Amino acid sequence: MSIREKFQSDLDELKNSLLELGTLAEVAMIRAIDSLKHQDLEEAKRIITDDYKINELEKQINERAILLIMKQAPVASDLRRIVTVLKVSSDLERVGDLAVNIAKSVEHMGSTPFLKKIEDIPLMASLAQKMLANVLDAYYKEDTVLANTTAKLDDEIDELYxxxxxxxxxxxxxxxKSISQITQLAFICRYIERIADHATNISESTIYLVRGEQYRLNA
Known part of the structure; x- marks a missing residue:
């Protein structure tokens, strides 16, 4: 295997690891919302405990990316790919943190019945999860059209928020007397809105990867 082939193989491995990180973050979010809907305190605890997997994988990705920069001195286009990995991995790690925050709010509220049916919050979460799935697909395929159209969903989430x-x-x-529960539900809404913001960041990173230019979507 030539030096170039080895470098390309390393880049492909980084990309695959990043998609694995994305899957972990997306699943954590889905689990967190399920724990909210069912007031599943045990699941909320498991989500918090499992966060180390996301943190560890992000750390590994970042270390490998930095090592590639140091060892290979990549040209502009290759350097852009590595920089994009670093940016996207940071956004995905934050999605994992926000899923943990949702789980902590579920724990804080406990098993006290909700004042009203929890319907609109899962709806907003489903849109954010759709954004996350789509931007990961856009990144993998380097599809700037999908990245751009997906980012537009953020406006709908902002309205719901x-x-x-x-x-x-x-x-x-x-x-x-229920201010504590209501406050935690407001926090959860904010966490979901932030997840959508991180998905938008990944859209911007994908466009930067392909075009080599910084774009601000939904500014």
Missing amino acids: GSLIQELLELMAVHP
Whole structure:
């Protein structure tokens, strides 16, 4: 195997590891929302415990990426691929952290019945999860069209976030004794909105990877 072939093989391995990290982050988010819907405190604890897998894989990816830069002194296009790996891995690790934050809010609320049916929050979460799945696909295929169109979903999530926060504020006035639960639900809405922001970041990184230019989507 030539030096170039070995370098390309290393880049491919990095890409595959990044997609594995993406799957772990996406699954963590799905599990966190399920634990919310079912008030599954044991599952919430498991999500928090399992976060080390995401953190460890991100660390491994970053170390391998930096080592490639140091050993190979890559040209501009190859360096862009490695820089993109570092940026995307950071966003995915943050998605994992946000899933943990959701699980911690579930733990904090405990088994006290919800004031209202939890429907709109999972709806917003499903849109964020769709964004995450699509941007990972866009990154893998280097599809700038998919990256761009997926980022537009962030506007819909922002609208849902705004309406949910308004509804929760109104509930506080009616149910002052349930402020703790309402506050945690507001936190969860914010965590989901942030996950969508990280998915948008990955869209921007994908466009940077392909075109070599920085783009701000939904600015």
